[in-house]
Amino acid sequence: MGSRRGPPQCESIAGCSSYAKVKKMKDGRQLCGDCFTASFEKDVHETIVQNNLFKRGERVAIGASGGKDSTVLAYVMKTLNDRYDYGLDLRLLSIDEGIKGYRDDSLLAVEKNRIEYGLPLTILSYQDLYGWTMDEIVAKIGKKNNCTFCGVFRRQALDRGAFKIGASKLVTGHNADDMAETVLMNVLRGDIARLQRCTNIVTGEEGDLPRAKPLKYCYERDIVMYARMKKLEYFYTECIYAPNAYRGYSRIYVRELEKIQPRAILDLIRSGESLAIRKEVEMPQITTCERCGYMTSQKLCKACLLIEGLNSNNPDLGVRKKGKKTKIALSTKPDGETEKSGCGTSNGCACAATSNNNETSNSLF
Numbered sequence: 001m002g003s004r005r006g007p008p009q010c011e012s013i014a015g016c017s018s019y020a021k022v023k024k025m026k027d028g029r030q031l032c033g034d035c036f037t038a039s040f041e042k043d044v045h046e047t048i049v050q051n052n053l054f055k056r057g058e059r060v061a062i063g064a065s066g067g068k069d070s071t072v073l074a075y076v077m078k079t080l081n082d083r084y085d086y087g088l089d090l091r092l093l094s095i096d097e098g099i100k101g102y103r104d105d106s107l108l109a110v111e112k113n114r115i116e117y118g119l120p121l122t123i124l125s126y127q128d129l130y131g132w133t134m135d136e137i138v139a140k141i142g143k144k145n146n147c148t149f150c151g152v153f154r155r156q157a158l159d160r161g162a163f164k165i166g167a168s169k170l171v172t173g174h175n176a177d178d179m180a181e182t183v184l185m186n187v188l189r190g191d192i193a194r195l196q197r198c199t200n201i202v203t204g205e206e207g208d209l210p211r212a213k214p215l216k217y218c219y220e221r222d223i224v225m226y227a228r229m230k231k232l233e234y235f236y237t238e239c240i241y242a243p244n245a246y247r248g249y250s251r252i253y254v255r256e257l258e259k260i261q262p263r264a265i266l267d268l269i270r271s272g273e274s275l276a277i278r279k280e281v282e283m284p285q286i287t288t289c290e291r292c293g294y295m296t297s298q299k300l301c302k303a304c305l306l307i308e309g310l311n312s313n314n315p316d317l318g319v320r321k322k323g324k325k326t327k328i329a330l331s332t333k334p335d336g337e338t339e340k341s342g343c344g345t346s347n348g349c350a351c352a353a354t355s356n357n358n359e360t361s362n363s364l365f
């Protein structure tokens with residue numbers, strides 16, 4: 001007669017005597033609920049401290065979409081700020097892209113977070129900033145390149161919102177899976193410039209508003225589990241306009257790799273981090289948009305170009321180079337570097353539009 005095995009013991013290094021309830025995907029340990037959430041929070045705290053992400057007294061805008069990642073980000077940032085006395089002035093910042101049945105619903109989740117976490121919330125809309133909602137843009141141009149518009153507008157809207165509330169830093173909920181997918185996508189596209197910077201934990205340091213990703217090393221499945229353990233409310237529907245294209249394939253591939261070897265996600269990130277760009281590769285010079293003053297490497301920033309296209313019934317303006325024949329193509333810059341655009345989100349969307357401008361990206365901001 002074989003002896004019946006009980007549930008596994010919690011493998012926390014703290015020597016916990018509870019039974020394990022969940023597996024932490026990042027390191028494969030079987031943990032009890034309390035040790036899992038404590039370990040998740042410890043990871044984020046270490047990421048923040050080791051990378052000097054914040055300065056005491058800083059006002060930090062949290063990009064809050066109402067989805068799982070940013071909901072967990074807001075909750076963990078608040079928890080750690082209180083626990084370790086970071087001294088940060090945290091604010092929620094949401095962008096309403098004007099997508100009925102999607103963003104209006106997810107903003108309700110953010111509104112609940114505002115009340116529960118006691119963090120002030122600012123909402124900016126595409127309608128107010130650009131005169132167009134995404135619903136109107138899609139009605140005009142169709143679903144094909146809409147992610148280009150959305151990604152460019154959101155990126156700029158988050159910057160503008162952060163400036164409006166006086167934040168000196170913006171944090172987003174990009175996670176380890178997002179980073180790994182982006183590394184892979186940039187490898188597949190041969191986009192060396194983006195490959196080199198897409199794993200940076202802080203981007204935009206050369207500009208006025210650095211962006212940081214405190215969940216950079218957190219596995220998506222651990223984020224979902226954390227949200228479940230803490231009973232966090234979030235909105236989990238995918239964007240109704242996001243086609244399951246290029247990033248979708250990369251996502252599926254990363255998930256398959258993760259099943260075989262969970263470290264694959266961290267290994268992909270480390271590969272991206274280890275890359276160095278050759279000195280002789282010329283990088284674009286950043287200047288300011290002649291029309292709105294936003295940073296750009298061209299005369300007009302990408303958002304102004306796209307708005308001009310919409311307003312002048314020429315929506316291809318800023319989306320595709322004249323005379324371009326292929327749908328997914330490389331626009332070769334004078335120095336031989338290649339440039340492509342995408343919406344920059346990691347929610348399953350991967351618009352395949354091309355561009356000669358450099359404000360949209362598959363670079364996770």
Ligand SMILES: Nc1ncnc2c1ncn2[C@@H]1O[C@H](COP(=O)(O)OP(=O)(O)OP(=O)(O)O)[C@@H](O)[C@H]1O
Nearest residue numbers: 063064065067068069070094095172173345346347
């Ligand atoms: N409408 C928005 N308003 C504010 N921040 C946003 C918005 N959309 C995206 N972000 C920020 O960018 C991050 C990555 O966005 P993405 O669309 O890839 O979403 P995601 O991976 O599904 O994340 P989430 O689960 O937070 O929605 C989000 O975690 C959030 O911090």
